[in-house]
Amino acid sequence: MRQELLSLPKTLAEDVAKNLVMVARLIDEDPERAYAYSKIALRLASRVAAVREAGGFAAYANQKYSEALAEFRAARRMTGSAELWPVMADCERGLGRPEKALDMAGAPEVHKLDKAGQVEMRLVAAGARRDMGQLDAAIVTLQSPELASSAVQPWTARLRYAYADALLAAGREGEAREWFAKAVEADRDGSTDASDRLAELDGVDFVDALDESEGEGDTDEVVVEADEAEAEADDAGTDGAAEKADRGDDRDED
Structure with missing residues (x-):
């Protein structure tokens, strides 16, 4: 990616790189913000394959499958690599076209993938089979x-x-x-x-034993119970003192 950005003026390359870094940092925990950063990068450098690929993954993470597929296709045209073939097929699944995904699973591009890519393609093909209600075929595919x-x-x-x-x-x-x-x-x-x-x-x-809402309620109940116990103790002490005083008065009279 750094090598691709060298084709841009230095300041522009730095701006694009910063946005791509934010896409990578946020894509799992906050995909919407990652998508927003990817759009900035695309506006700045849409002719860079790595930028188109990042834009595709950000759109994919937000289930914008049509947009993701368009970006992946653009990146593939620029690089000639088949690396994105499985995720492109999965976009077809997301668009409700599992038959197209299965066609891609049998295409010559699959043979150009490394082992990780071929396994990913197998996962996508099995998912497409399940989309079509072919559970036994999905099991065999895997x-x-x-x-x-x-x-x-x-x-x-x-x-x-x-x-x-x-x-x-x-x-x-x-x-x-x-x-x-x-x-x-x-x-x-x-x-x-x-x-x-x-x-x-x-x-x-x-069961979450440390549920905060339950813990707060239990704490309040404990405090109330402690206050009530203290009040009862005070009352008992007062009554006891009064009884002692009464007994003392009786003794004086005797």
Whole structure:
């Protein structure tokens, strides 16, 4: 990306770079703001492939699939790379065209992808099958050497998770549980909610013991109870003193 920005005047390159940095920082936690920064970068340097790609991912994160697809296509025309092919196919799914996504999964461009790209393409194809109600075909699509491998790669957790989810959708709960457990083993950075899905299948409910609203209510009740106890103690002390005084008066009279 830095190399591509060298084609711009220095000041302009710095401005574009700052906006691209903000896109990267915000795209997961605040996709709307990331999208706003991407639009600024596109306005400044729409002829830079990296800018078009960043704009595509920002639009994709906001489910603006038509816009994302247009940006990805522009970036691909500029670079000639097939790297964006899987996410372009997923945009077709987002636009309600799973058949088109499946066509792309069988295109020659897939053979130009690296291993990570091919796994991503397989995930998209399986998703397209599920969109079309073809659950068994989705399961078969995900069955691959990468799924069977015991080695953990960056895509392993997501691949196992997708397979487990497809099995569960097909009513194969026992197998689904097994593969959710395998996804948990591979999910070192928490990229999926496999542990929650596994707990759900096992009937485990997690309760937040530190719920702030409940904690505040409990604290108030404790304070009220303490005040009431203190008042009762004061009353008891007063009554006791009065009784002692009465007994003293009786003794004096005697």
